Amino acid sequence: MSKKSDFGLIGLAVMGQNLVLNVESRGFQVSVFNRTTSVVDEFVAKHPGKALVGCHTLEEFVQSLATPRKIHIMVKSTAVKDTDRDAVDAVIEQLIPLLDKNDIVIDGGNSFYQTTERRDAYLTEKGLRFIGAGVSGGEEGARKGPSIMPGGPASTWEVMKPIFESIAAKVDGEPCVIHIGPGGAGHYVKMIHNGIEYGDMQLICEAYNIFKNAGFTTDEMAAIFNEWNEGDLLSYLIQISGKALEQKDPETGKPIVELIVDKAGQKGTGQWTLLNAAENAVVISTINAAVEARILSSQKKQRVAASTQLTGPAVNITTDKKELVKKVHDALYASKIISYAQGLDLIKTMGEKKNWGLDLGRIAAIWRGGCIIRAKFLNRITDAYRTNSNLANLMLDPFFKDVLSKTQQNWREVVALATLNGIPVPAFSASLGYYDSYRAARLPANLLQAQRDFFGAHTYERTDKPEGQMFHTEWPEVIG
Ligand SMILES: NC(=O)C1=CN([C@@H]2O[C@H](COP(=O)(O)OP(=O)(O)OC[C@H]3O[C@@H](n4cnc5c(N)ncnc54)[C@H](OP(=O)(O)O)[C@@H]3O)[C@@H](O)[C@H]2O)C=CC1
Ligand SMILES: O=C(CO)[C@H](O)[C@H](O)COP(=O)(O)O
Incomplete structure (x- = not known):
C-alpha cells in the first residue's frame, strides 16, 4: 500500500x-x-x-x-x-x-x-x-x-x-x-439537540392533528406546511412534513401518511434528556410531553380499546379555515420557542454544573445548518445569546418576548379549542403552562408548602419575614 x-x-x-x-x-x-x-x-x-x-x-x-x-x-x-x-x-x-x-x-x-x-x-x-x-x-x-x-x-x-x-x-x-x-459535553449537547428534535416533531404533529380534525385534506395540510416553510417557521422538519403529506402511496393512490400506523418509535435520546432534566431539576415540559406522546402512541392496543369506553366531546370546529391556520401557526411558533428555552436552560444548567464552559450562542449557531432541527429562527437564538450570554431564559430576550406577546392570544385559543374538542395537544398545552408558570410572580405553592408542613412538619418561609427563616404551624388534627 x-x-x-x-x-x-x-x-x-x-x-x-x-x-x-x-x-x-x-x-x-x-x-x-x-x-x-x-x-x-x-x-x-x-x-x-x-x-x-x-x-x-x-x-x-x-x-x-x-x-x-x-x-x-x-x-x-x-x-x-x-x-x-x-x-x-x-x-x-x-x-x-x-x-x-x-x-x-x-x-x-x-x-x-x-x-x-x-x-x-x-x-x-x-x-x-x-x-x-x-x-x-x-x-x-x-x-x-x-x-x-x-x-x-x-x-x-x-x-x-x-x-x-x-x-x-x-x-x-x-x-x-x-x-x-x-x-462528554459533545454527546450531551447532541442528546439535548435530540430532545428538542422530539419537541419540534410533536408540535408539528399536534398542528397536523388539529387541521385533520377540522376537516382539512392532506393536500391542504401539505400546502400549509409548505407555506409556513417560507416564513418564521422555516425549518427542515416543517419542510419534510409538507413533503411527507404530499406523498401518495403508489399502490392505493392514498396519502402515504394516512396509511402509516400511528405508533411512534424512539431509540432513547429523548428519554435520556428527560432523566437528565429530572436529575438537574430543570423543567422541560414540552420535551417531556413529546417523549410521553411517543410512549402513549406506541400503546396502540390500549388506546383502541379505550376509545370504545372513555367518552369525550364530539369534534365541532367551525373556525374559518384561514383564521385557524394563522392561530395554529402562532401556537406552534410560541410553543417551539418554549421548547428551545427549556432545552437551552438544561444545557446551561448542566454546563455550569460540569464546568464545561458551554457557549449557548455558538451551540445555537451550529444547529442552523446540517442537523434535523435546523431552522431559520436559530439565527435569532444565536443573536439572543451573542447579545447577552447570561440570558436567564430565552423567553426573556427582547425578540422572543415580543413574539410570545404577539402570538399568545392565538396560542391560548388553540389550546382551548383543542381541549374543548377533545383533541390531545400535550406539547402545546405544556408549553403554555410553562410560559404562564414562569411569568407568575406568585404560584399556588404557598398552599403546597402548607400541605407539606401539615402532614410532615416540613416548615415554610413567610412572605412577611426574611428569606431563609423557617416556620412551622401546629395544624389541627384531622384523623379522628
Ligand atoms: N441513522 C441516523 O439518522 C442517525 C444515526 N446516528 C447514530 O449513528 C450511529 C450509526 O447509526 P446508523 O448508521 O443508523 O447505523 P446503526 O445504528 O444501525 O448501526 C449499524 C452499524 O453498527 C455496526 N455494529 C453493530 N454492532 C456491532 C458490533 N458489536 N461490533 C461492530 N460493529 C457493530 C454494524 O455492523 P454490521 O454491518 O456488521 O452489522 C453497522 O455498521 C448510531 O449510534 C446512531 O444512533 C446519529 C445521527 C443520525
Ligand atoms: O440522532 C438523530 C438525528 O439527530 C437520529 O435520527 C435519531 O436516531 C432519531 O431518534 P429517534 O429514533 O429516537 O427518533
Missing part, C-alpha cells in the same frame, strides 16, 4: 457510508472497515475511482492510516448507563492493542454522554486521545454536511478541526461544528 489514509471509519451503515463519502469528497483518502466485511466490498465497489481503502481486518485498517491515526467509529450505540458495554466498547477494545500513543478515536454515534466520559478516561489512561462527537443530519446531512458536536480535549479538537470543518454544513460561511467542551 502506498499512500496512508488521512481518516478511517468503522461502521458502514447509513451514517458511516455517507460520512465517508463526504470526507472523501473534501480531498481526504479514507480507509473503511465494517464488522460484516462483505459490506466493505460492496461499498468500495459501488464507488469506483474514489480515494477509499477497503479493509477486511482491523489490523489492516489501522496499518492503512497515517499517524496520528484518526479513527471515526459509527456503529450502533445502545449503552444507557456508564456501566453498560455496547458495540462502541467492543470496537474500542479491539482497536486498543493495535493503536499507537496519541492516535485519535472518535465516537460519532448517539452515545450516552456518561459512557463517553468513561471512554474518555479509559483511553486517556492508555495514552490515546478520544472525542465523543454528536453528529446530526441523518443520511443526507452525513453526505452533504452534518452539524457536528465534538467534545473532548481542546488540543485533540485542534487536530480534528480541518476535517470536521471541511465536512460540516456551512451557514453564512461558518461551519456547523465547534469544539463544544471537554469530556
